[in-house]
Amino acid sequence: xxxxxxxxxxxxxxxxxxxxxxxxxxxxxxxxxxxxxxxxxxxxxxxxxxxxxxxxxxxxxxxxxxxxxxxxxxxxxxxxxxxxxxxxxxxxxxxxxxxxxxxxxxxxxxxxxxxxxxxxxxxxxxxxxxxxxxxxxxxxxxxxxxxxxxxxxxxxxxxxxxxxxxxxxxxxxxxxxxxxxxxxxxxxxxxxxxxxxxxxxxxxxxxxxxxxxxxxxxxxxxxxxxxxxxxxxxxxxxxxxxxxxxxxxxxxxxxxxxxxxxxxxxxxxxxxxxxxxxxxxxxxxxxxxxxxxxxxxxxxxxxxxxxxxxxxxxxxxxxxxxxxxxxxxxxxxxxxxxxxxxxxxxxxxxxxxxxxxxxxxxxxxxxxxxxxxxxxxxxxxxxxxxxxxxxxxxxxxxxxxxxxxxxxxxxxxxxxxxxxxxxxxxxxxxxxxxxxxxxxxxxxxxxxxxxxxxxxxxxxxxxxxxxxxxxxxxxxxxxxxxxxxxxxxxxxxxxxxxxxxxxxxxxxx
Numbered sequence: 171x172x173x174x175x176x177x178x179x180x181x182x183x184x185x186x187x188x189x190x191x192x193x194x195x196x197x198x199x200x201x202x203x204x205x206x207x208x209x210x211x212x213x214x215x216x217x218x219x220x221x222x223x224x225x226x227x228x229x230x231x232x233x234x235x236x237x238x239x240x241x242x243x244x245x246x247x248x249x250x251x252x253x254x255x256x257x258x259x260x261x262x263x264x265x266x267x268x269x270x271x272x273x274x275x276x277x278x279x280x281x282x283x284x285x286x287x288x289x290x291x292x293x294x295x296x297x298x299x300x301x302x303x304x305x306x307x308x309x310x311x312x313x314x315x316x317x318x319x320x321x322x323x324x325x326x327x328x329x330x331x332x333x334x335x336x337x338x339x340x341x342x343x344x345x346x347x348x349x350x351x352x353x354x355x356x357x358x359x360x361x362x363x364x365x366x367x368x369x370x371x372x373x374x375x376x377x378x379x380x381x382x383x384x385x386x387x388x389x390x391x392x393x394x395x396x397x398x399x400x401x402x403x404x405x406x407x408x409x410x411x412x413x414x415x416x417x418x419x420x421x422x423x424x425x426x427x428x429x430x431x432x433x434x435x436x437x438x439x440x441x442x443x444x445x446x447x448x449x450x451x452x453x454x455x456x457x458x459x460x461x462x463x464x465x466x467x468x469x470x471x472x473x474x475x476x477x478x479x480x481x482x483x484x485x486x487x488x489x490x491x492x493x494x495x496x497x498x499x500x501x502x503x504x505x506x507x508x509x510x511x512x513x514x515x516x517x518x519x520x521x522x523x524x525x526x527x528x529x530x531x532x533x534x535x536x537x538x539x540x541x542x543x544x545x546x547x548x549x550x551x552x553x554x555x556x557x558x559x560x561x562x563x564x565x566x567x568x569x570x571x572x573x574x575x576x577x578x579x580x581x582x583x584x585x586x587x588x589x590x591x592x593x594x595x596x597x598x599x600x601x602x603x604x605x606x607x608x609x610x611x612x613x614x615x616x617x618x619x620x621x622x623x624x625x626x627x628x629x630x631x632x633x634x635x636x637x638x639x640x641x642x643x644x645x646x647x648x649x650x651x652x653x654x655x656x657x658x659x660x661x662x663x664x665x666x667x668x669x670x671x672x673x674x675x676x677x678x679x
Contacts, residue, residue: 215246218242218245218246219246221242221253222239222242222243225238225239225242225253226239229512231541231618231622231677232541232542233541233542233618233676233677234618234622234677237674237676237677238253240674265403265415265475266510268475268476269471269472269475269508269510270510271475272470272471272472272474272475273308273471275474276467276470276471276474276484277308277467277471279467279484279488280308280309280310280463280464280467281310282305282310282311283310283312283313286310286311286312286313286501287301287302287305287311289313290311290501290632293633294607294632296526297501297526297607297608297632299522300519300522300523300526300630301501301503301630301632303518303519303522304503304505304515304519304630307505307513307515308506309464309503309504309505309506310464310503311461311501311502311503311630312459312460312461312463312501312502312503313460313498313500313501314459314460314461314497314498315457315458315459315460315461315462315497315499315502316457316458316459316497316498316499316502316634316635317455317456317457317499317500317502317629317631317634317635317636318455318456318457318635318636318639319453319454319455319611319635319636319639319640319643320432320453320454320455320456321453321639321643321646322442322451322452322453323434323440323441323442323450323452323454324441324442326430326432326434326454326456327353327356327434327441329456330357330422330430331356331357331360333424333428333430333456334357334360334361334364334422334424335360336424336425337364337369337424337425338369338425339369339370339425339426339486340369340370340371340372340423340424340425340426340487341361341364341369341370341371341372341422341423341424341425342372342421342422342423342466342469342470342473343372343373343374343421343422343423344373344374344375344417344419344420344421344422344468344469344472345374345375345376345379345419345420345421345435345436346375346376346379346416346417346418346419346420346435346613347375347376347379347380347383347435347436347437348375348379348380348383348384348435348436348437349380349383349384349435349436349437349438350383350384351437351438351443351444352438352441352443353436353437353438353440353441353443354436354437357436361373361397362395362396362397365395365396365397366396370398371396371397371398372397372398372399372469372473372477373392373397373398373399373400374399374400374401374402374417374469374472374473375388375389375399375401375402376401376402376403376416376417376418377401377402377403377404377405378403378405378416379416379417379418379435380401381405383437387401388401389401398477400473400476400477402416402417402472402476403415403416403417414619414623414624415509415623415624415625416619416623416624416625417472417624417625418613418619418620418624418625418626419431419468419506419613419625419626419627420432420433420434420435420454420612420613420627421465421468421469421627423462423465423466423469426462426463426466426487426488426489427458427459427462427489428456428457428458428462429456429457429458429461429462429465429466429504430454430455430456431454431455431457431465431504431611431612431613431627431628431629432452432453432454432455432599432600432611432612432613433452433453433454433598433599433600433611433612433613434452434453434454440452440598446567446596447563447565447566447567447595447596448564448565448594448595448596449594449595449596450595450596450598451534451592451594451595451596451597451598451599451647452597452598452599453534453599453600453601453611453640453643454611455611455612455629455636457502457504457629458497459489459497459502460489460497461502461503461504461629462489462504463488463489464503464504464505464506465504465627466487466489467484468504468506468627470484470487472625499634499635499636500631500632500633500634500635500637501631501632501633501634502629502630502631502634503629503630503631504627504628504629504630505519505627505628505629505630506625506626506627506628507614507621507624507625507626507627507628508625508626509622509623509624509625514621514622516612516614516620516621516626516628517541517543517544517621519610519628519630520544520602520610520614520616521543521544521547523602523604523608523610524547524548524551524556524558524602524604525547525550525551526604526608527551527556527558527604527605527608528556528605529556529557529604529605529606530556530557530558530559530604530605531551531556531557531558531559531602531603531604531605532559532561532601532602532603532604532641532644532645532648533558533559533560533561533601533602533616534561534597534599534600534601534644534647535560535561535562535597535599535600535615535616536562536563536567536596536597536598536599536600536615537562537571537574537575537615537616537617538560538562538575538578538616538617539571539574539575539578539616539617539618539676540578540616540617541618541621544616545578545581545582548560548582548585548587549581549582549585549586549587552582552585552586552587553585553586557588558586558587558588559587559588559589559590559644559648560582560587560588560589560590561589561590561591561592561597561644561647561648561651562575562589562590562591562592562597563591563592563595563596563597564591564592564593564594564595564651564652565595565596566596567596570672571617573665573668573669573672574669574672574673574676576659576661576669577661577669577670577672577673579654579658579659580656580659580660580661583654583655583656583659584656588653589653589654589659590648590651590652590653590654591651591652591654592647592650592651593650593651593652594650597647599611600612600613600614600615600616600620600628601640601643601644603637603640603641603644606637606638606641607632607633607637608630608631608632608637609630609631609634609636609637609640609641610628610629610630610631611628611629611631611636611640612626612627612628612629613626613627613628614626614627614628617676618676618677622677
């Protein structure tokens, strides 16, 4: 009985009820629309035609356009209105305004050292081109840095705790999911102690990511114990795609000289303390040195955009204040992606890695929901002789999304891409590693949400020790996985029909 009452009083249940009521209202409105006058019906039909033409002429992903054109054609009376209400996938004007204001204030503090680019050009012009691309997006590449790769959450977690205990000046944390349990309590105990020691502790969590895990206004509990905290984009129970603009980043910055990122959130399944969907395979990266500044700036932009008290100066957070040694471990470039602009930084970085690979590309992704550009790049790489391998989960966290993932298998396999399903459980890692020299580890999935709707981050690396560690982990993971054959990938008629429908609406899922 207690469990039932807890469910009925939970925030997630109440939000679900409100959204269901809105869907019912829309259905009733649609049913009664046919009873209105011919003038009203003609008006809504004309609106749908105008909206469809507008969508066609937009600079947007063709798959996203198709996902809206189909329902408009199927529901000409309501389709256009539905798009006007729900179809805006860009952040609200208020969010855009405050983030751009803070970007203008803080990004002048981020500068590319021309000597680093020159050194990179002497080694590899293709990689230098990719570095210049990310630099144009606001993220310099660095030499005075080092990277350490972690093949699992349980390997990373003790190091996170160890580094947190060393903090003397500030701790910045930004995570999509925070769940009460062993992992979070271990971190929280250290954060409380650091507050007592006078360390500036700041924490950002995504409100939707934590809607079923944390109580409403959890940030107030954190503030009460001295941890500065805010919930990103507080969830409003309106049936709107604007709420899809989530903070999916995973960032931990300590004193400007050490940072963690990757796929790992702060909940017990990420360190396999509890079992969900078999073994939870994830990865993380720790960087030290000047490259940490990119993550610091990413955090500070979001923090100063929405927190009630802003930083008047950013000088005290700069890396040269706390970094007093040389780190030489190749080239490291932390980067971010945002729905604020028309630049798909995450997907473009992945495409560049695939297109420039000469021997192999190994990919980890929990979701394989790709557009035509990504499909073409993967197939062309395989056709020109590159060993392209993709690892997806064997035990999915979302069965419908897994069916959608599997719908892409047949075309990829037909063109020479090799696909593996991770049989021990669920793979949540987002890794690309290529040719023993390039890798990226971060929060960016191969799906429309990550690539187009979310705030994301990653670490691009060239000739670091972590690249070879990521390759070793990829080989070990592939050896634990089951290779998918064309016979496995061919669906029956009913399954194939359902997958075809899912493919149409993939950008909206």
